[in-house]
Amino acid sequence: MSLRARVVTLIAGVLLVSILLGTLVAGYQARHALSAELTAAMNGARQTVASALEDLPQSDHPARDLRQLVGTFDGNRHVRASLVTADGGVALVSRTKPIDQPAPAWFGLLLGSPPNSVEVPLPPAAVGFRAITLTPTAGIDVSAAWREFIGIVAVLLGCAAIGLVLVYLVIGAAFRPLHALAAQFGRIGTGDYSGRVAEHGPSELLSLQRGFNQMASELATTTERNRQLGDQLLTIQEEERADIARDLHDDIGPHLFAVNMDAQMIAQLSDAGRPDAIREQVRSIQAAVTHMQRQVRAVLERLRPARITELGLNAAILDLVRFWTLRRPEIAFNVVLLEDEAQLGEATKDVVYRVVQEAANNAVRHGDPRAVWISFEVDEARVLSVRVIDDGPGRGATTSGAGLGLIGMRERVTALGGLLSFGPNPGTSGWTTTATLSLDAPTVGRPLAAVNP
Ligand SMILES: Nc1ncnc2c1ncn2[C@@H]1O[C@H](COP(=O)(O)OP(=O)(O)O)[C@@H](O)[C@H]1O
Ligand SMILES: [Mg+2]
Structure with a gap:
């Protein structure tokens, strides 16, 4: 995995975890607020019902008053009221506000279960009816919380995506000089020291680029110097060899020739029976050998022993x-x-x-x-x-x-x-x-x- 991908993945992970944690904290707070709101609404509803029931015995039309009481809960966000008949049937239910965009069930569960329904018994004056049931309803609040949640998550994800794209681009731009450096290092590896890198970018890379350029030019200079020295060495060796060859040719050659001539003379003199003249030829050979010995010694002197x-x-x-x-x-x-x-x-x-x-x-x-x-x-x-x-x-x-x-x-x-x-x-x-x-x-x-x- 490239360094760039690693950095981007790491940042994306951190962002996701922070979005998750933020959601959990916001959910926890929303759950408490909703629970408190529903409890307060239920208490208020109970009081309303209780005070209305106090006046019921004096009423001329208890059934009508009860229906009106239930009707006052029409459009209530948090409580739904139902009028229960003596045989347990439901005579009337208050109308709750319709929900435009219901939240998914799991989200409602996350926000916690609402308080229990409460059944308020009716006095004997309410003939034919048994009780009024008050049921807490959280649907509208859960739906509102859901919309808010979706909005916040969308904004956070959008920001995270923009941030990640920026990080990706910035890292890419910052690493471009490293790619150039890697390419030049590859050339150095193949013995080509002519390449240089442009010195720009972040300060951390600048010193690296300067160092590389210095190293490359030093290598180029040293290699060139070595090549010149090699050439020089070859020239010196060649001159030395030519010298020795000339010495051997000029100094030894004529004497070897003379020795050969003297040897032939000795053969002729021997055939002619002239031993006295032979002695003269031998002396001549000895002189030539002595001279050659001296020359050979001089050559050997130059060929230094190890x-x-x-x-x-x-x-x-x-x-x-x-x-x-x-x-x-x-x-x-x-x-x-x-x-x-x-x-x-x-x-x-x-x-x-x-x-x-x-x-x-x-x-x-x-x-x-x-x-x-x-x-x-x-x-x-x-x-x-x-x-x-x-x-x-x-x-x-x-x-x-x-x-x-x-x-x-x-x-x-x-x-x-x-x-x-x-x-x-x-x-x-x-x-x-x-x-x-x-x-x-x-x-x-x-x-x-x-x-x-
Ligand atoms: N140990 C020695 N005893 C006597 N004579 C010497 C000695 N060393 C050098 N010489 C003399 O010095 C001369 C020069 O010596 P050198 O320069 O070595 O040349 P080469 O040995 O080729 O004659 C010799 O010819 C010799 O006369
Ligand atoms: Mg000597």
Whole structure:
């Protein structure tokens, strides 16, 4: 059942009940008034009859006087008089006023039963007659009350009907904006955020309409922003892929071709029995492979591993150590991990892992060490120091100064507001790479000058 129908039904019910109660109260009062009126009329009639009968013994024509007495009740609203003969027959009855519109029997019953008839005995002078009977008659009053009742009920029902129609129309008009809102909500549900509702109507609905319009425009803006971000992301991914494809093509392709050529040369030289020239081709292949290794490493650097977020920093470091221990079992790796790595943000963890990865890689590749120490430490100022130390004598510089590995490390660390230092251990063999990072509010691009000289 709609809210509108519910409200109208409720009001109609209340009106009907009030009409019923009003009728009952009015009926109760009418019943009392009628009863009092009839009783008074009967008393008056009795007195009239009694005083007339007092004069009867002196009358010359008692029968005529009795007929006249009964005749005085002609047209009386409340009492009907009858002259009863000695043998019990009715000699004469007064004429009551005719009733134009008699009330239904049930209505007469509602107004109560009239008082009993009264029989006034006649003196002996009234020869041939026994009594005068007085009967109360309520017919005219009941009929009048019935007409009044019909009139009042008709007026009340008419007013109630007009009131209900008005309520129905007003509620319909007030709810029209709700229908518009429901339709727009339906559109939102299908992902169409362009719809708005007109802001008018009762104040309770106004705030709802404003809220809806605000929500719809917010949703539209957010969706558009998301779409742009998605587009941007796709463009970035495509550029990145094109970059990698170009790197692989330009840097690896020619070297693979050269290796292939060298291999063919080796086959020819072998057939020609020239082992000395073969050695030169092998050296050329090694140089090409070394170059390709460097390029592949650079590409892999860019394809960032998900290990750190999956495993956690400590587990990722241990994984790295396991990797090197498997390949270089003669090197002893010593690791001092952070007890609580949760104090490091995701960005810091990522950078720290990269530093350790590259520094350990360098130690193994360039240092030729017997041992490598990897340690993490947070001081009272909440500055994290990451150190990778090795004791290798070094194989001599493979690049002049900082290569891409060291430069990359430095860029990552300074991007988080930290500092990176590296170099041979003073006075002894080996190499140390140190990164320092503040754990509190690492500010992008601002070096930790105070903690790192
Ligand atoms: N642990 C180390 N022991 C000795 N030399 C090192 C060490 N780390 C770095 N180096 C030197 O620094 C140079 C630059 O390193 P890097 O920037 O990582 O480039 P790459 O590793 O590609 O050569 C290396 O070629 C090497 O000469
Ligand atoms: Mg390196």
